Amino acid sequence: MKLPIAILLAGAICCAEPSRPVASYDIKASLDPKTHIITASEELTWLNDSPDTVSTLQFHLYMNAFRNSQSTFFRESGGQLRGDKFKGEDWGWIEIRKMQTAGGADLTKGLRFIHPDDDNAEDRTVAEIALPQPVMPGETLRLAIGFQTKLPPVFARTGFRKDFHLAGQWFPKIGVWEKAGFRFSKQGAWNCHQFHANSEFFANFGNYRVELTVPSNMVVGATGEQIAKAASAAAGTGTYTFQQDMVTDFVWTAQPGYLREERMFLADRETTQAEVAAAARLHGIPESEARLSDVKMIALVQPEHREQMDRHFHALRSAIKWFGLWYGRYPYKTITVLDPPHGAEGAGGMEYPTFITAGTMYKLPPESRTLEEVTVHEFGHQFWMQLVATNEFEESPLDEGFNTYSTAKIMDRVYGGIGQLPLKFFGVNVYSLLKLPLLRDESMNRAGYVTQPAIDDMLRQAWQYYDGSSYSLNSYMKMSVTLRTMENILGADVMARIMRSYHQRWRFNHPTARDFQAVVNQVSGKNMDWFFDQFFFGNRLLDYRVGDVTSVQRKTPIGVYEKGGKTVTVTKKQGEEQDKKNDDDKKFKKEYLCTVKVRRMGDAVAPVDIVIRFKDGSTEKRAWDGEYRWVKYTFIRGSEIDWVEVDPERKYQLDVNYANNSWQDRYQVEVSAGWTGNLLFWMQNLLLWATSLA
Amino acid sequence: MTSMQAISGASRRVASRKLMVGIYWAFHTALAAMVALPLMGAAVSVLSHSRYATEIMRGFDVMWLFEALSASRNLPSPMVLPLFLLALLLAVKGGVFLNGGAVKLLVHDEIGYSPREFYEGCGRNYWRFLRLMLYSLFFYGFALAIGASITKAAGKIWGEGLEERPLVFAGYLKNAVQILLCGFVATAMDYAKVRLVADDSRQSLRAAFGSVRLAWKNKGTVMGVWLVLLLLWAAATLVYVQVANRIQAVTIGSILALIAWQQLYVLSRVWLRMTSWGAAAELDPVLRPRQMPPEETAPVLVEVAAGPPVLEAGAEAEPEAGTQQ
């Protein structure tokens, strides 16, 4: 009856303060498709939701990351991101033309650039202004901002290519005022990081209304619902109005060639009554709360990917369904997925509120689930990043890693993993032809993790990891493997309750890893601090292995013994003779002294289970606290040890070496013969190619 | 002589020299083992007593590959790359050596296989063939450059567009052209080897250029042979893959069956290569008639009478059987 108590506890813990719109925007923007310049006016409504008197404002001006090669983003990324390179002929920028308070005070001149994260005076991605009058607690400030944004050629998420445009991080966006006690804040201060290579998201929730004017031949997509559309024949433009409440950002796209399709996610059709009931039972909530709501799905797909339209929708449906059943219903009315064109792959694989960008290739084989993987992952950010709006700059694994964990669960469940890699020759699916092994997400995540398991603390400022690969390894794979390990320790049901409780408690809010830790301890009813200290906040290496295993037949004891009050001496010779007699006696029961040593190779300490199996079929189980460097178990048995396994259920996905977790007495000739044969064969073929030159 | 006739002649030539095929197989196998055995030795020593190994055998898991990679950073893996490069180098050098013997026996059909004859050819032709191989790099480079220029041109035309499709098809074209050109160069070099042996010449450069010219002039026949052999290779590969995919290699019996099947495939590749040389040996005298040694005496001019020949009576009088209606 432990679980119901845990659920009660979970319900009893008070939620984080309910969130309300803090930073809301009303923007009117028009795009010049030739110069790729957006000219806009913005009305910002900012609520001082703190007990502090705020006398300055800080703004993100992120398009300035593409202003020159000396921005912090360029210095960190070297002008390339995720394999896409900046060509260096056309830059991007944002200029605030005018900034005015509702009272008419002109703030434009007071604008100055600051660089809170580094000493890079060339970086212009954050600006500060001193207000003529401070904003009092609870007071609302209104600002009118006129600005222009020049989009860069797309290589890093945002920009243009020919007439394709994706405008992300395109408007002056206010930072987050953190009062004392909010996240890590000790006193009221702005949290407004510069634009970095690997992180760009942290903002308050707010209500957005954006009017976009673009050439009339363009198909438009954006965050939120389209509430109006007007055309001007004279100007040859169309004006689209989008609106969305309680989101943290706004993005939009325009391109003439899109195939646009809408389909509905009908909650009662996509989920069965039994699925809803099971979710309700698991989480101890009424079915009405577990039920999902309908969502309008919009896909903007490139014409040459026409046949993949269904795949995008299928992936969206799977994601809306499972994220919804697991963590809580998707609360917005729309979700838009954009498929960027060839050459604009840098815009793909991105997450924005109610709007995601996917990634694919021409004639992607259906067996290769990379399209579904990207779509599900980016949708997942609606839950981890957008609804639970963690700080990507300071704790990137909380969105990327939580999302990788969730994505893997959906991919493995719905699609059986990523499946095949898109390996084609003359359009023929070579991966399929050679029957290469199918890839599962869970395996891929651990595979990535083991390459550099302890290179950094998992949670760090996103720009302070050892290098780019350490950033992604820790932010994506390691957190996923860590959560999976925690799930194995606590059990799938408890973990499911933890994840939902955490999500629900912090929906529309801004938690930290410590907040997650608190939820884990409360919902599981266990103190998991040992786990968090070592793996969340530290970088301990987990590796348990089977050490020496021996089974030695017991010989007749020799030497001097006291038996029945008499002193008896057994000589070595007598002993040997007795041994020989025993050997010849078929009825004699042999005894073996069996010892097993299990070793801790890493600096992480965790309790592990050990199973010892004897050749007579009997089994011994031991639970070891795993603390000292090794442990030894001794048994006197009628048969030798057959095999030994540490962590037989493989709970610790964090263990960097599975191969040494077990030992068996029998030498596996199939392993050596099979693998040597295969490797020999591949080498022979390779050499045959080499000698074809001779 | 047609391509098919050349191939069947070549098959006969190869079939009567099976030991030569065996030497080639043994040579490649020995070099492959030089790399595979130590590498597997390291892996097997870790895994042969681990229960994880049988698990991976049943369904190969990518996790283990990476685990092995990260674990092998501290193992003798630095040894593997030099060993691999050494094997490649030895393969090419050894290949050049053995080719001398093989081509000799395939050209001189009258000589049956004997180790003495074979290795005599290896030694005699080694430096000629080595030079030829170096010259052939020039032609291969040319073929690759043409492929690269197709890619570059496609990039110029479609690279800035919003569609991947034309680039994909340009990629197909580039691959096709490159395969064809490399096939052509490889075939021409087969003829060059045959020419060097047939003429017992040391002029590798002349043979290389002469053979490219010859192959170009007779591209129909020559590339016909190449195409048939390519299709045979593709068919062999397909059959190999289909059968190999069906063998569940978990028991020692099935593993040995798979290894045998793999070796059969390797043998088929060696066989095809020899057939290619054999076909060149069949066609060479036809495409490149031997120049007769100059006559000792000057040719005598024979006077030919002008006008139609006089037909003798009776020549028309007896109709041949079967020509009558």
Ligand SMILES: [Zn+2]
């Ligand atoms: Zn992500």
